Amino acid sequence: MIATKLFKEFFESEKAGGLMLIFCTLISLLIANSTIGTSYLNFWDIQFSGHSIVEWINDGLMAIFFLLIGLELEREIYKGELSNVKDALLPTFAAIGGIAIPAGIYLLFNFGTTTQNGAGIPMATDIAFALGILSLLGNRVPVSLKVFLTALAVIDDLGAILIIAFFYTKTLIWTNLLISLGIFALLLVFNRLKVRNLIPYLIGGVLMWYFMLNSGVHATITGVLLAFALPFGNGDEKSTSYILQHFLHMPVAFFILPIFALANTAIILSGSVGEIFTEPNGLGIALGLILGKPIGVFLFVLLAISLKLCKLPEDMNWKSIMGVGFLGGIGFTMSIFITLLAFEDDALINNTKFVILISSLLAGFIGFLVLKLTFKNGEVSN
Numbered sequence: 001m002i003a004t005k006l007f008k009e010f011f012e013s014e015k016a017g018g019l020m021l022i023f024c025t026l027i028s029l030l031i032a033n034s035t036i037g038t039s040y041l042n043f044w045d046i047q048f049s050g051h052s053i054v055e056w057i058n059d060g061l062m063a064i065f066f067l068l069i070g071l072e073l074e075r076e077i078y079k080g081e082l083s084n085v086k087d088a089l090l091p092t093f094a095a096i097g098g099i100a101i102p103a104g105i106y107l108l109f110n111f112g113t114t115t116q117n118g119a120g121i122p123m124a125t126d127i128a129f130a131l132g133i134l135s136l137l138g139n140r141v142p143v144s145l146k147v148f149l150t151a152l153a154v155i156d157d158l159g160a161i162l163i164i165a166f167f168y169t170k171t172l173i174w175t176n177l178l179i180s181l182g183i184f185a186l187l188l189v190f191n192r193l194k195v196r197n198l199i200p201y202l203i204g205g206v207l208m209w210y211f212m213l214n215s216g217v218h219a220t221i222t223g224v225l226l227a228f229a230l231p232f233g234n235g236d237e238k239s240t241s242y243i244l245q246h247f248l249h250m251p252v253a254f255f256i257l258p259i260f261a262l263a264n265t266a267i268i269l270s271g272s273v274g275e276i277f278t279e280p281n282g283l284g285i286a287l288g289l290i291l292g293k294p295i296g297v298f299l300f301v302l303l304a305i306s307l308k309l310c311k312l313p314e315d316m317n318w319k320s321i322m323g324v325g326f327l328g329g330i331g332f333t334m335s336i337f338i339t340l341l342a343f344e345d346d347a348l349i350n351n352t353k354f355v356i357l358i359s360s361l362l363a364g365f366i367g368f369l370v371l372k373l374t375f376k377n378g379e380v381s382n
Contacts, residue, residue: 017128017132017252017253017254017257017258018126018128018129018130018131018132018133018135019132019135020253020254020257020258021126021128021129021132021257021258021261021332021333022129022132023258024258024261024262024265025261025265025357027262028261028262028263028265028266028267029265029266029267029269029357031266032265032266032267032268033268033269037266037268040266041266041268044263044266053263054263054264057259057260057263057264058260058263058264058337058340059213059218059219059220060209060219061256061259061260062220062223062256062260062337063209063219063220063222063223064223064248064251064252064256065220065223065252065256065257065260065333066161066220066221066222066223066224067205067223067224067226067227067244067248068223068227068245068248068249068252069127069154069157069161069223069224069227070223070224070225070226070227070228071227071230071241071244071245071248072154072245073154073157073158073224073227074227074228074230074232074241075232075235075241075242075245076151076154078232078235079235080147080151086309086310087310088151089304089309089310090148090301090304090310090312091148091151091152091155092151092155093300093301093303093304093309093310094148094152094297094300094301094321094324094325094328095151095152095155095156095159095297096296096300097295097296097297097298097299097300097301097303098123098125098152098156098292098293098296098297098300098325098328099123099124099156099159099296100296100300101288101292101293101295101296101299102122102123102288102289102292102293102296103119103120103122103123103288103292104292105122105284105287105288105291105292106118106119106121106122106284106285106287106288106292107119107284108284109280109281109283109284109287110280110281110284113280115280115281115284115343115348117342117343118281118284118285118338118339118342118343118352119284120160120163120164120167120168120338120342121285121288121331121335121338121339121342121352121356122284122285122288122289122292122293122329122331122335123156123159123160123163123288123331123334123338124156124157124159124160124331124334124335124338125152125153125156125157125293125327125328125329125330125331125334126153126330126331126332126333126334126335126360127150127153127154127157128253128257128333129330129332129333129360129364130149130153130327130328130330130364131146131149131150131153133327133330133364133367133368134146134149134327134371136368137368137371137372137375140375140376141371141375142313142315142316142375144313144315144316145313145315145316145320145324145371148313148316148324149324149327149328152297152324152328153328156328156334157334160334160337160338161220161221161224163338164218164220164221164337164338164341165217165218165221168218168338168341168342169216169217169218171216172215172216172217173214173215173216174215176211176212176214176215176216177211177212177215177216177217179211180208180209180211180212180215180217180222183204183207183208183211184204184208184225184226184229186204187200187201187204187205187208187226187229187230188229190204190229191229191230191231194231195231196231196233196240197240198230198240198243198244201226201229201230201240204226204229205222205223205226208222208225208226209222209223218341220337227241230244257333260333261333264336264337264340264353265336265353265357267350267353267354267357268350269354273354276351276354276355277355277358279351281348281351281352281355282351282352282355285331285335285352285355285356285359286355286358286359289329289330289331289335289356289359289360289363290326290329290359290362290363290366292329293325293326293328293329293363294322294325294326294328294329294363294367295325296325297321297322297324297325297328298318298321298322298325301321317374319370319371319373319374320371320374320375322370323367323368323370323371323374324367324371325367326363326364326366326367326370327363327364327367327368327371328363328367329359329360329363329364329367330360330361330363330364330367331356331359331360332356332357332360335356335360336353336356339352339353339356
């Protein structure tokens with residue numbers, strides 16, 4: 001009951017947050033390309049304590065976003081869609097396909113070039129954006145499909161987190177990393193000693209974040225580690241994990257992600273759009289998100305069912321799987337985040353963000369149309 005209640009709460013906050021993301025993105029684009037565009041861009045570059053405002057957002061506030069993702073992943077593993085191995089196989093296979101095929105398509109165009117480091121860009125799914133689009137279909141969408149998309153996106157994000165940790169660490173300062181991991185180990189001891197008070201974990205989390213930030217490993221990984229250090233207990237409303245997850249829903253959906261969108265979609269539209277999309281980098285991202293995601297999700301779900309490892313829920317069909325696959329092509333937050341780690345050239349980053357934005361919107365639009373036709377009048381249309 002608690003898991004179901006928290007899932008509904010998570011879905012409600014994420015879908016509302018998704019709509020907020022769309023609004024903030026449009027506002028940011030309009031301001032960036034207005035007469036005050038230069039001042040708007042310069043604002044995000046204002047330095048504070050050795051870092052720009054956008055760096056504080058991407059390295060600091062986004063660690064809280066990853067903490068919420070980690071808490072949701074923990075709950076899914078212990079009590080949710082991923083707690084039963086057979087139930088978890090369907091979204092897991094879908095996520096693997098949605099990671100592997102887009103990355104393969106990107107590398108097909110970029111392997112051996114200066115942009116091959118961007119292979120992680122079309123891999124991830126933006127949970128808030130995807131659920132925001134799905135919510136536009138209302139009650140016609142079965143709960144099983146909402147849970148499937150959520151689990152798929154959470155596993156996708158886990159894959160993105162691992163990719164960030166292992167492939168986007170350029171320099172490594174072992175002393176700081178070991179101190180950070182030592183603090184994590186101490187928090188695990190607190191967990192084993194059944195310390196339920198949040199304060200020691202939050203203090204430890206801040207210290208862990210500081211040393212991780214100065215280790216070379218991206219500091220947002222701290223959020224996920226802290227999530228798994230927190231006591232889960234039986235997962236009820238009194239558990240430490242539940243209390244923090246419940247508290248973070250609204251700030252993340254209505255403050256952190258919108259601020260991230262405002263800061264990172266300040267894209268000045270210049271040059272030839274056609275040229276941006278036909279360059280290897282743009283082509284790999286666009287095809288990876290728009291075609292790679294749905295193809296990967298569909299084929300790997302088909303493989304899992306053909307091998308009789310799992311079965312399709314009764315209120316879902318192959319059209320709905322394809323529709324969800326297109327929604328999985330909404331990379332946005334995580335794709336932009338990985339872009340900032342993969343590239344250093346400002347012009348390349350700007351063009352990549354533009355491709356991600358257009359590709360995500362197109363994938364989301366196609367996914368919406370497919371699912372709208374699939375669930376006409378609240379029934380599965382064959």
